[in-house]
Amino acid sequence: MYQLQATPKALLLALIAVAMVIVVWLVVRPSITRSREGKMLAFVALFILPVLAASFGGANHLQRSKETQFCLSCHVMEPYGRSLRVDDASYVPAAHYQNGRVPREAACYTCHTDYTMYGPLRAKIRGLQHVYAQYIGGVSRPIKLYRPYNNRECLHCHAGARSFEEGAVHSASPEVMAEIKVNKLSCLSSGCHENVHNVEHLNEVKMWEGSEAR
């Protein structure tokens, strides 16, 4: 089972609860800081614990932002979530999701590793723009990738796999394989694996109703 939580939430909540109790005690009775022990307690409660809670909290939020549920929490992404349940193996994301080729809990992030928070500075700024567009500016449709899909996203799993390296088309000539690996020949837009999310046609296709489908 794919484990997403780097910092167990229960541990983090316990840390926050302990910090809260001590901080509230200090707020109610600040006179305890007159003693040496009180000063040490204040240092722990007003410096060490908040810094720890903020650090672990930030790590937890970053980790949770890789979850499929996080990506699909914005209304505009809903059709992309539905496209993972299309009952048609030619849909690349659906086939990966349904067959466990990507962890279901982190399906979006596994194939879009350079998106918003996890990309370079420009991608992070775009992430903020997306929040602005979602709540204030309005989302332009259809939504598109900023740059052509990079083969790197496929190769971080498929490179080295026998089915990929020895595939009839991939190994047809050394040039083809080389061009795939340097992203000159696109996996998705060279006529090979073109059927991706295809959200415009979701109403025309059958959906998979697997028990674990989300």
Add this chain to the structure above:
Amino acid sequence: MNVEQRLRRSGLLIAAGLAVEAVTLAWTHPLAFLVFMLVGGLLLAAGVVMFLLILLASSSNNQEAHPQQASTRES
């Protein structure tokens, strides 16, 4: 404002920041992350900075009150 009042303010800011952090942990959404960073983070940072300023101010007050002790420690 005396030291205890300032400690109380610092504690209130930190308690508010921790409360915001606890609430955002229960919510998986991009807004939760922003609220955590911009509201919780700022409250926590303000509380911690205020506490550190109190420490600095009280240590310089101690040095002014006991200059001989301070110079003995330095030598």
